[in-house]
Amino acid sequence: MxxxxxxxxxxxxxxxxxxxxxxxxxxxxxxxxxxxxxxxxAKEVSKDFTRFLKTSNSPTRHAEIILALSRLGNKGSLSEIRNVINSLFKEQIGNSRLNELLGTLINYGFVVKLGRGKYALPSDLPTRVGLRGLGFIEFS
Structure with a gap:
């Protein structure tokens, strides 16, 4: 146990x-x-995240946030996440829009707020393995 x-x-x-x-x-x-x-x-997490993306108004943006956090070692500040998204995807995303998207991911349990302007991917193994199985994160 x-x-x-x-x-x-x-x-x-x-x-x-x-x-x-x-x-x-x-x-x-x-x-x-x-x-x-x-x-x-982990399969349940994969199904939940896939379902979430299918029903999301911004599936690409939500996926980009998860990928950005993964690239940042599974945690980062709002500005770090924004910079990774802007760099990797050659797109500009503003802080207010990013805050809104992060809020949705937090509400669904796919991102954790660590403090003012600091975010992380959940540390529980089922979520990490489930997102990794979808190709969104790497283990660090």
Whole structure:
């Protein structure tokens, strides 16, 4: 169980996901493999992010923010994120628009606000593996 807490970063939703998967495996006399449960959780993140992008009014911009944060070592300031987007994608994005987009990503749990003007990708493994599986982030 300690391994599950570490892998799922102590996040209640992921721990509930683990608990449900674990109890199902035990109830049906299946081998419990925490890595399989982690893979299932990561698939859920991939599905959620894909669904999010499909329903988003700005899927390209949201994806660019995730990619920019990944390029910045999974965290960065508003100006760093803006500079990476402007440089990589040869586009200009203003701070107010970037703030709006970041707010949406924060509300959906794909970005975490660390403090005033500082943002990061979530540190929980299911989210990182799920976004990595879609090609959005690299492990650092």
């Amino acid at each position: 300690d391994e599950a807490v570490k892998l799922f970063d102590g996040i209640p939703g992921w721990l509930a996901f683990f608990g449900r998967s674990y109890s199902y495996a035990v109830k049906h006399s299946h081998q419990v493999d925490i890595k399989v449960i982690l893979k299932e959780a």
